[in-house]
Amino acid sequence: MTATAEERMLSPEIDAFIEKWKDKPGNLIMVLHRVQEEFSYIPRQAAFEVAAALGVPVAKIYGVITFYHFFKLTKPGRNQIAVCMGTACYLKGGQDLIDECERKLGVGLNTVTEDGEFSVEAVRCIGCCGLAPVLTVNGEVFGTVGTKSIAKIIDQFE
Amino acid sequence: MAFKNYILVCAGTACESSKGVALYEALEKELKAQGADTEAQLVKTGCFGFCEQGPIVKILPDESFYVKVGPEHAQQIVAEHIIKGRQVKELLYDKNQSSGASADNIAFYQKQQRIVLRNCGVINPELIDEYIARDGYAALEKVIFEMTPDEVIQELKDAGLRGRGGAGFPTGLKWGFTKNAAGDQKYVVCNADEGDPGAYMDRSTCEGDPHSVLEAMTIAGHTVGADQGFIYIRAEYPLAIERLENAIGQAREYGLLGKNILGSDFSFDIELRLGAGAFVCGEETALLASIEGKRGMPIPRPPFPAVKGLWGKPTVINNVETWANIPMIILKGAAWYSSIGTETSKGTKVFALTGKINNSGLIEVPMGTTLREIIYDIGGGIRGGKKFKAAQTGGPSGGVITAEFLDTPIDYESLMSIGSMMGSGGMIVMDEDDCMIDVTKFYLEFTVDESCGKCAPCRIGGRTNYNILDKISKGQGCPEDLDKLKTIAQAMRKASLCGLGQTSPNPIMSTINFFEDEYLAHINDKRCPAGKCKDLLSYTVIEEKCIGCTACARVCPVSCISGEVKVAHVINQDQCIKCGQCFDKCKFDAIHKG
Numbered sequence: 082m083t084a085t086a087e088e089r090m091l092s093p094e095i096d097a098f099i100e101k102w103k104d105k106p107g108n109l110i111m112v113l114h115r116v117q118e119e120f121s122y123i124p125r126q127a128a129f130e131v132a133a134a135l136g137v138p139v140a141k142i143y144g145v146i147t148f149y150h151f152f153k154l155t156k157p158g159r160n161q162i163a164v165c166m167g168t169a170c171y172l173k174g175g176q177d178l179i180d181e182c183e184r185k186l187g188v189g190l191n192t193v194t195e196d197g198e199f200s201v202e203a204v205r206c207i208g209c210c211g212l213a214p215v216l217t218v219n220g221e222v223f224g225t226v227g228t229k230s231i232a233k234i235i236d237q238f239e
Numbered sequence: 240m241a242f243k244n245y246i247l248v249c250a251g252t253a254c255e256s257s258k259g260v261a262l263y264e265a266l267e268k269e270l271k272a273q274g275a276d277t278e279a280q281l282v283k284t285g286c287f288g289f290c291e292q293g294p295i296v297k298i299l300p301d302e303s304f305y306v307k308v309g310p311e312h313a314q315q316i317v318a319e320h321i322i323k324g325r326q327v328k329e330l331l332y333d334k335n336q337s338s339g340a341s342a343d344n345i346a347f348y349q350k351q352q353r354i355v356l357r358n359c360g361v362i363n364p365e366l367i368d369e370y371i372a373r374d375g376y377a378a379l380e381k382v383i384f385e386m387t388p389d390e391v392i393q394e395l396k397d398a399g400l401r402g403r404g405g406a407g408f409p410t411g412l413k414w415g416f417t418k419n420a421a422g423d424q425k426y427v428v429c430n431a432d433e434g435d436p437g438a439y440m441d442r443s444t445c446e447g448d449p450h451s452v453l454e455a456m457t458i459a460g461h462t463v464g465a466d467q468g469f470i471y472i473r474a475e476y477p478l479a480i481e482r483l484e485n486a487i488g489q490a491r492e493y494g495l496l497g498k499n500i501l502g503s504d505f506s507f508d509i510e511l512r513l514g515a516g517a518f519v520c521g522e523e524t525a526l527l528a529s530i531e532g533k534r535g536m537p538i539p540r541p542p543f544p545a546v547k548g549l550w551g552k553p554t555v556i557n558n559v560e561t562w563a564n565i566p567m568i569i570l571k572g573a574a575w576y577s578s579i580g581t582e583t584s585k586g587t588k589v590f591a592l593t594g595k596i597n598n599s600g601l602i603e604v605p606m607g608t609t610l611r612e613i614i615y616d617i618g619g620g621i622r623g624g625k626k627f628k629a630a631q632t633g634g635p636s637g638g639v640i641t642a643e644f645l646d647t648p649i650d651y652e653s654l655m656s657i658g659s660m661m662g663s664g665g666m667i668v669m670d671e672d673d674c675m676i677d678v679t680k681f682y683l684e685f686t687v688d689e690s691c692g693k694c695a696p697c698r699i700g701g702r703t704n705y706n707i708l709d710k711i712s713k714g715q716g717c718p719e720d721l722d723k724l725k726t727i728a729q730a731m732r733k734a735s736l737c738g739l740g741q742t743s744p745n746p747i748m749s750t751i752n753f754f755e756d757e758y759l760a761h762i763n764d765k766r767c768p769a770g771k772c773k774d775l776l777s778y779t780v781i782e783e784k785c786i787g788c789t790a791c792a793r794v795c796p797v798s799c800i801s802g803e804v805k806v807a808h809v810i811n812q813d814q815c816i817k818c819g820q821c822f823d824k825c826k827f828d829a830i831h832k833g
Contacts, residue, residue, distance in 0.1 A: 106550065107512065109532035114474060114513050148534040148691070149515030151474055168437035168634070168667045169593035171681055177818065184796065205516065207475055208439030209253045210593035211290025211600055220477070222256030228820070 090126045091134075095119060099134045109137065109145055113152060121161075122153040150205070158193045158200030160238045162218050167206025169213040174228075178214055179203055181228040185235060198239070244279035244321055245299040249360060251286030251446055252439075252478050254293035258309055262294050265313035270321070279321045285447015287360035288601035289347055292332060297342060297360070304342040305330040347598050350616050352579065354587050355440075355563040356603050359447030364482050367489040370450040376495055378569035379454050379461075383503050386569075388418055388462040395565070397573035399585035404430060404521070404558035405633065405662045406738070407584070407651040410565075413555060416545035417463040420553035425465035427456050427507075428549065428556040430526055431472035431479070434518040435634035436685065438665030440589040441559035443601050445472065445479035448563065449486035453509060455565035457496065459555050460507035468509040469549070471526055475516065483511060518635075518689035521663075522737045523548075523556050525691070536691045537737035558663065560589055580606035584650035588661065594631075594668035595622045604649070611645040614668060625670040629753070633662030635682040635689075636742030638749025639675070658749045660742075674771035675754040676761055679746045680708045686743035697740025700731040704747060711758065713774040714765040721751060721758060770832050773817045777833070782807040784829035791821035791830065 091099075098115045102108040112135065116127050123146055132139045146152040164170075164179045179190065182201045186194050193200040209215045212224025218238055226234070248254075248263050263283060270276040287295045292306035296316070303326050305316070312330060319325050328334060333345055342348060353359075362369035370376070382391055395411030402408045417425060429452055433441040445452065456468045472480055487509055490496040498506045512530045519525045520535040527549050529535040548554025564586060568576045577585045584606040590613065593599050597619035604613060610630055614620065621627050629639040638659035640647065647653050651661050669678065683705040692698045704727050707720050728744030735741045751758060760766045767775040780791075780800075785807040792800040792808060799815050802808030807829075810821070822830045 107530050107532035110515055110529065111513060111532075114515070144534055145532070149517050151514075151516035166436070168631070168665065168678075168681065169599070171436075172594055172667065172669065172673060172678070180816075180818070181796075205434065205475070205518070206436040206438065207252075208433070208442045209256060209290070210437055210439060210591055211253050211293065212257065213593065213599070222252070224253070224257055228818075 089130060090124060091116070091130050092119060096134070099131070103135065109135065109142065110149075113142070113146065117152060120156075122156050124156075125154075156193070156197075157202070158198055160199050160219055162199060162201045162216060162235075163204040163207075164201065165205075165207050165209070165213070165215040165217075166203045167208075167210060167213075169210035170206075170215055173213045175203075175214045177228050178216055178226060178231065181231045182216075182235075185231055199235070242278060242280040246279055246281050246316075246321075247284045247297040247299065247360065248281065249285070249287050249293060249295045250283040250364075251290070251293075251443055252476075253286070253290040254295060255478070257293050259294040261310040262296070262308060262313065265310035266296075266317065269313045269317040273317050273322060275317055275321045279317075282363050283365065284361060285359040285364045286356075286443040286601055288356065288443070288603075289332075289598065290601065291597075291599040295360075296330075301326075302342045304332050304345060306332040346619065347600070347602075347617055350608065350612055351603050352587050352605050353603050354567050354579075355444060355451075355560050355589050356447070356601070357567065358451065359443060359601075362448070364447050364449055365485055367450060367486065367493060367495075370448070374570060375450055375566075376454055378566035379457055379495065380501060381569055382458045382461055383501055383505055388464075391458065391462045391569070392418065394568060394573050398568045398576040399573075399580075399583075400561065400564055400568060400576070401584065401651065402557060403560035403564075403588065403663065405636065405660065407661060410557060410561055413545050413557070414459060414463055416543070417465075417553045417555045420546045422553050424552045425463055426549045426552055426554040427459045427463070427465045427468040428527070428530070428544075428554055429456055429468065429470040429562055430521065430523065430556055430558040431470055431476075432514045432520050432526060433473060433476075433559075433663065434521045434689075435663050435665045437593050437667045438591045438634060438663055440591055440601060440664045442473075442476050442479050444559050444563050444589075445476070446482050449479075449483045450490065451563045451566055452483075452559055453486055453490055453496065455562035456509060457500065457507050458565060458569065459557075461505050463553070463555055465555070466507050468507065469512050469530055470509060471512050471514060471520070471530055473516070474513040480511065480513070487511070517691075518685070519691045519737070519739050522739060525737065526556070527554065534691070536693050537739075539736060560664070581648060581650045583652050588649065588664060590632075590664045590666040592618050592666050592668070594666075595625065595670040595673070596620070596668040597622050606650045607648040609646050609648055610640055613649070613666070614645070618668065621668065621670050623670075625672065628669045628671050628673060629675070631659075631667040631669065631678070631746075632665065633660035633742075633745065634665045635686045636660065636738065636745055637662045638745050639669075639753060641753045658745075658752055660745070672769055672771065674712075674767050674769035675750040675757050676708060676712050676767070677769075677771045679750045680705070680712055682746040683708055683743070686739060690739065690743075694734075694736040694740060696731045696734040697736070697743065700727045700735075701740070701743055703727055704731075704744070708747075711761045712767075712772045714761065714772075716758075716762040718762060720762060721755070725751065766833075776817050777812060778810055778815060778817065778819070778822055779812075779831045780808050780810055781829045781831050784827050786827060786829070788827075790824050790826070794820045794824045796820065
């Protein structure tokens, strides 16, 4: 797949980032982080463009994307709810928070609501164990969350 | 002191998320509004460790220790404490703390000794000058101008410093291998890929005292002859990344990183590399593969990275906590450091104390402290007056420590001897409501998910054991399952390629060893003694106790409880999702769980 200049998906900022990292060994993961920061996932076309820009096979890029949990291949909801499933949060009811989010939004884990507004995922320890159980919405941390407060938190972002 | 008071506000992730940022801004505004900004200086610091009680504000010089402070308290703190010099009693953690009494007298801090966390909660991590004012970079100066590389290595060996990532390999020995390895290009790597669920020591260190890591890495660079360092850090720690980047920038500006450091002919620089959520990358060979931009798959050792590491070059790799110890060892000497701790484990260890405990937080204790001291003296005992069941150390690679071993001194060897391990520092306290099968299943699910799949023992063994545990937790286990679990666990220990596979059976072996009766209750009686495994639970109304208040019916999320007012209610077992909300709600103990 080749894209003409008009159809290119990567922004000039990402191009500049790639240019800066191009000659540094081990740049692929850093570039993918930058792409995901922009699109909130790694679109297929972007992967092809990164491949062309860095001169690495697309297969290698997909190998890396699928290996690491952090990289996503599908677009998450506009508001991303991430429930911490570290040990402390798990013991204090992290799973109940996930169940409640799923019930409230009518979606399963890692799927997006029909209107594209919300998605729910379980994440690894985010290191706020003192506040367990914890969830984040778009990176904002909510601590000592009970199942009853889920509705209120979701409302804030609707 | 140029100012009459210093107001220290915690700016760690936990406190920031509990309105710490708004609090800082409110204090700033109030100081100005009340004309006190020349009297008191506001300082944003790293983690105080007492996350449970955050956000925390400490006021110097009288050491008043305020907890759970919100933006709404800013006006009062400035008006009362700063202007009138009177403590705000209701915000003090210890209501009887007199002005001038050190916060160290608080039980949470009393048995702690802070070497790694020496600057956390003391300095502003965003200002290099504050680090320098606390003897920062003095160790680097000493290493460059007064010590030979061999002297540095000898000092570390004499100090008895061992890797804090979990395995406990002597740091001086490791550095010696790299120094003596042939090659003109060598690297220094900091492992900040803190993947253990329930552990955040390294995050707090990077957030609260980033320069200590940079200084130590530069010392290593000079010692082994490397000119480039990498910090491999989790992308999930945005604040730590920001503080490290800021610190690297300042160090370069001050000539403490880059070309000709401190005017010498030694050059060294550090770059960040972000992880991407793969637990196996905590394993050093996998971590190096990830820095190289590849899938983070481990390779067999030897050769060890100390000899053949990043891009095939000799590489020193240590974890954040190990690094943070080093400047202090160089400055205060091996004799001082080795006087702390036990025979085989020197210095201190940082733990993230979490779970069912009153004072959750980050603690640093001398090696040899007992679990009882940590849980009851520092941690304030078990939450809600429940009974202690076990403490888990070492995360998915570790095991449980039961009540009978509460007096075991914490060091590498004694934890190993009771079937657990030091690990990186997660310490999760569990009470009588926690089911050991459930917890073990949780860890297995984690390691199965995180297994890279390269070697069969880990990939297949882990999955098979998870399936067996799942069966047991659903009441479908059979007596042979215990032997099967043990056999597979042994095979994984012996035949797996890397630490992840070799240690992931530990939670199984440890819980079977200490809690076999709990396994048997699930298998033979189809019963979960802790009342956690949902498939073995049912909730029923005790008719004679139910007064028909309807509280349970109203709280039930699936509306499966029916009954008239003032008449005993009934739970429809087919629809019940076993969420337990009715059980929690009932004031009359009229709901039976079991």
